[in-house]
Amino acid sequence: MKVNYKNPKSYKTAKYPIRQPIYLTWLIQVLSQMMLLGKKHRVEKINMEGLKGPYLLLSNHMAFIDFELVSEGTYPRRVNNVVNIDGFYKRAWLLEWIGAICTRKFTTDYHLVKSIRRVLSRGDILCMYPEARYSPCGTTSFLPDSLGALIKLCKVPVVVAIHRGNHLHAPFWAFRRKRKVPLHTTLTKLYDAEDAERLSVDEINAGLKRAFEYDDYKYQLDNGILITEPNRAEGIHKILYQCPACKTEFKMASEGAELYCTECGKRWTLLENGQLEAAEGETEFPHVPDWFEWERENVRREVREGRYSFTDEVDVYSLRRTDKFIPLGNAKISHTIEDGFVLEGNYRGADFRVQRMPLEINSLHVEYDFPHIKPYDCFDISTEDDSFYCYPTKENVVTKLGFATEEIYRLHYEKIRAKRNK
Ligand SMILES: [Zn+2]
Numbered sequence: 001m002k003v004n005y006k007n008p009k010s011y012k013t014a015k016y017p018i019r020q021p022i023y024l025t026w027l028i029q030v031l032s033q034m035m036l037l038g039k040k041h042r043v044e045k046i047n048m049e050g051l052k053g054p055y056l057l058l059s060n061h062m063a064f065i066d067f068e069l070v071s072e073g074t075y076p077r078r079v080n081n082v083v084n085i086d087g088f089y090k091r092a093w094l095l096e097w098i099g100a101i102c103t104r105k106f107t108t109d110y111h112l113v114k115s116i117r118r119v120l121s122r123g124d125i126l127c128m129y130p131e132a133r134y135s136p137c138g139t140t141s142f143l144p145d146s147l148g149a150l151i152k153l154c155k156v157p158v159v160v161a162i163h164r165g166n167h168l169h170a171p172f173w174a175f176r177r178k179r180k181v182p183l184h185t186t187l188t189k190l191y192d193a194e195d196a197e198r199l200s201v202d203e204i205n206a207g208l209k210r211a212f213e214y215d216d217y218k219y220q221l222d223n224g225i226l227i228t229e230p231n232r233a234e235g236i237h238k239i240l241y242q243c244p245a246c247k248t249e250f251k252m253a254s255e256g257a258e259l260y261c262t263e264c265g266k267r268w269t270l271l272e273n274g275q276l277e278a279a280e281g282e283t284e285f286p287h288v289p290d291w292f293e294w295e296r297e298n299v300r301r302e303v304r305e306g307r308y309s310f311t312d313e314v315d316v317y318s319l320r321r322t323d324k325f326i327p328l329g330n331a332k333i334s335h336t337i338e339d340g341f342v343l344e345g346n347y348r349g350a351d352f353r354v355q356r357m358p359l360e361i362n363s364l365h366v367e368y369d370f371p372h373i374k375p376y377d378c379f380d381i382s383t384e385d386d387s388f389y390c391y392p393t394k395e396n397v398v399t400k401l402g403f404a405t406e407e408i409y410r411l412h413y414e415k416i417r418a419k420r421n422k
Pocket residue numbers: 243244245246247248261262263264265266
């Protein structure tokens with residue numbers, strides 16, 4: 001059952017990007033340099049001598065500033081970026097003009113591969129952020145195995161850009177408050193074109209996963225970076241949603257430099273060096289990413305033991321085209337191990353139903369305080385020609401939904417692989 005749109009036309013993502021005009025490559029670099037002004041940063045190139053293009057540039061993704069740093073690292077070469085449809089919101093003309101490629105997150109987009117190959121065949125750089133969303137915790141997010149196949153298909157060198165400090169500078173869970181942090185970006189050539197031909201898909205993926213390891217809190221500690229702003233912990237309960245003392249979920253809160261559980265009352269301080277410290281008793285996780293990964297483990301267990309399910313009423317907005325979000329009203333969402341996401345509602349007198357099976361969605365597009373519609377947490381379920389932004393009624397659930405999406409995908413994916421290898 002489709003949504004009963006007045007105008008059912010959808011933005012066409014299946015089109016080739018233009019070649020970026022060279023004056024725009026220059027202009028983007030100038031604007032990036034202006035935005036980087038006053039920010040202590042270093043862009044280091046490793047094993048990149050003589051490499052001009054074409055190549056695939058895979059970058060980790062923590063904040064908007066990533067684009068500016070990539071621009072510094074790649075100038076004067078032309079770069080085409082793969083961008084999610086909400087990046088095109090109200091400025092599709094601009095993104096088309098600079099040669100960006102539009103896609104919908106976590107969908108199967110066959111034309112995307114064609115567009116990527118077209119860019120590379122022109123000798124230019126194709127830049128992708130394969131985690132496809134800002135890292136919630138300054139550590140590696142989900143990397144799809146399809147990357148290995150893409151690299152094998154493209155037969156060009158692969159460069160990995162790893163940004164450090166960008167999460168500390170603008171943590172996804174409090175992106176509006178920027179902090180002063182020295183930034184360090186490395187561009188490293190990981191594979192030559194010959195490697196892409198020689199290595200197996202699994203080998204390529206394994207190398208990629210190693211190259212993509214990063215941890216901003218470790219970077220902070222190793223480099224003695226202090227974040228002294230008094231509100232530094234505000235928002236961190238969005239990713240640290242489960243209390244390690246009483247195990248209650250979704251009852252965490254934060255204020256000033258503190259994180260606390262409203263259920264059992266335990267409190268932790270986010271120290272200036274980025275480590276956590278309990279006000280009383282044991283500090284379960286001094287290292288923020290350890291707490292985050294502990295939560296993931298708990299969700300994984302719930303999924304593996306068949307105990308996981310989620311239902312809620314959500315306020316839905318669709319981004320069918322790039323000019324506006326269409327309010328579709330309230331709808332029911334359910335997320336289960338067998339059926340994935342099911343969204344059911346009624347728009348203009350007709351019922352609609354959208355489903356994404358577990359293997360159709362390997363990770364979840366989550367937004368904290370999403371600026372485009374209303375500044376609260378939401379998540380987006382995309383199909384090949386539509387994107388549904390859902391605002392949950394239940395509080396602080398989107399991080400867990402993200403974990404569950406990845407763990408359910410992993411479970412089904414492993415089953416399929418096991419069957420194939422029999
Ligand atoms: Zn508690």
